[in-house]
Amino acid sequence: MISSEETPKGRGIGKYVAVLLLASCTTFDALPWSERFYQVVIDTTHDKRTGYRIAKEWLVDMFATAEHVIHYQDKEEGVIKGKSQLLARPTRPENQVRPDFTERITSALDRYKYAPYVAAQSVDFTFTIEIKNKRVRVTFDDMKSFLTGGFATYDVYNAVLHAAFVKEAEGVIESLEIAFLTADLDW
Numbered sequence: 001m002i003s004s005e006e007t008p009k010g011r012g013i014g015k016y017v018a019v020l021l022l023a024s025c026t027t028f029d030a031l032p033w034s035e036r037f038y039q040v041v042i043d044t045t046h047d048k049r050t051g052y053r054i055a056k057e058w059l060v061d062m063f064a065t066a067e068h069v070i071h072y073q074d075k076e077e078g079v080i081k082g083k084s085q086l087l088a089r090p091t092r093p094e095n096q097v098r099p100d101f102t103e104r105i106t107s108a109l110d111r112y113k114y115a116p117y118v119a120a121q122s123v124d125f126t127f128t129i130e131i132k133n134k135r136v137r138v139t140f141d142d143m144k145s146f147l148t149g150g151f152a153t154y155d156v157y158n159a160v161l162h163a164a165f166v167k168e169a170e171g172v173i174e175s176l177e178i179a180f181l182t183a184d185l186d187w
Contacts, residue, residue: 030155031162036143038166040173042136044180048078051131051180055080058179059129062172078131086172088145088164089120121145121156123165138176140169 052075060066072081126142143165145157
């Protein structure tokens with residue numbers, strides 16, 4: 001047993017109990033990191049140099065501050081990496097029962113458990129755009145979404161939120177495909 005003389009002031013056993021509770025709650029229903037991945041390959045008619053230019057212009061059009069989004073770029077290799085956020089809007093799967101919201105959600109754990117049904121969630125992610133002759137590969141990974149309740153932060157990125165993220169990411173990919181199809185190369 002830890003006595004008060006053995007622990008520094010303000011660092012009693014309560015701190016250790018809170019850390020234990022946090023560790024036990026952060027993995028509840030969260031999607032494993034190995035499954036937080038989405039990748040698409042786009043066929044195009046452009047060479048690597050032109051494809052890189054189109055992808056950079058698309059990023060500038062897509063994000064208000066592209067310089068804050070792009071963290072690495074290599075024109076020779078045809079690689080652009082960055083980090084951003086997407087607002088994922090989960091929908092209830094056909095076979096899943098929606099929570100009964102007639103009762104008040106009282107605890108942080110309840111808010112965490114029902115979060116994908118309550119509102120859209122902001123999802124942080126990393127993206128990689130790799131351009132080769134006549135092909136573009138876009139990879140989304142390292143997806144995470146957190147909900148803070150009380151003294152704990154819950155990783156709420158689960159299968160329902162992943163499906164919603166993929167749906168939103170498909171719209172992003174579609175806009176990139178349109179950029180490749182409609183690129184004005186006459187300049």
